[in-house]
Amino acid sequence: MGCRSSDKPKPKHRKGLWSPEEDQRLKNYVLKHGHGCWSSVPVNAGLQRSGKSCRLRWINYLRPGLKRGMFSSVEEETVLALHRLLGNKWSLIAQHLPGRTDNEIKNYWHAHQKKQLLKAEPDRFSKTSQCLSNPDSQPLNCSKNPGMRIPSYESSESFEKSSTYTDQSLPQMFQSPNRSSLPKLMFAEWFSLDSFSDLAGSEASGGDLHENQSSEHSLVHGYLLGDEPFCSEDHNFLNDVSPGDVFSSQFQLDCHSTASDFIDFNSGESL
């Protein structure tokens, strides 16, 4: 879109693992220019890769703010709960796990969750597996599975738009009773870097654009959507913010209190 095929030659694309030099080229280019049209990125960055490959590499590995390493227990719980709700909608699940990619969650699910469920509840999980592995089945309507409490959403879209979800099996962070009162925030990792670089340029160059994960207090940058100003009295991890403002704030990573707001913002219906 916006990229004409005639603009670009069709080089032979390299495949396989990315070298550190390729990573550096891609990272430097995107941080400096933004990705724009992905198909033009490898040409402009001097890479013999497809645009698709560059996009994947950036999203899954090079993008600032990515978490690496083990999933925390909160993240595990979140993945489990959201997978129960959404099925294999990895990108949707990833939206609720800042710093995690859909690919990472997908791999994690395959490697860990299935194994653990199988270990814990072999009978029930065998039914779940049949249900989930059937491409025609709707994971949210898997009625063959009486042991699982699955709400009757017909699609992930209806879940996204719903403001009345009350499934008690979800972690508390997803059970906000007054979602409508929450502000709509877009977090830094969803920004194209060129739109965000004014604020976070120095931090981006340090490789940690949006979140300091070294302690229980995480630094978050975001952007307030909508028309209403945001009052810190209602939500205790932000200062007052006006619509359109880019903000930086610190919040305590405690899923049972402040992070409930954080996650609900992520629903971002208007995005």
Next chain:
DNA sequence: AAAATCCACAACCGCTCTCAG
């Protein structure tokens, strides 16, 4: 020590959706 197997993760493939011409 070497071979076989397992496992986690990175990357590719193919499909669908969206949008501009």
Next chain:
DNA sequence: GCTGAGAGCGGTTGTGGATTT
């Protein structure tokens, strides 16, 4: 309305390190 190209997503495969035999 049709078509082609790009973006995005989910499934699958490949790779390399770790562990076991």
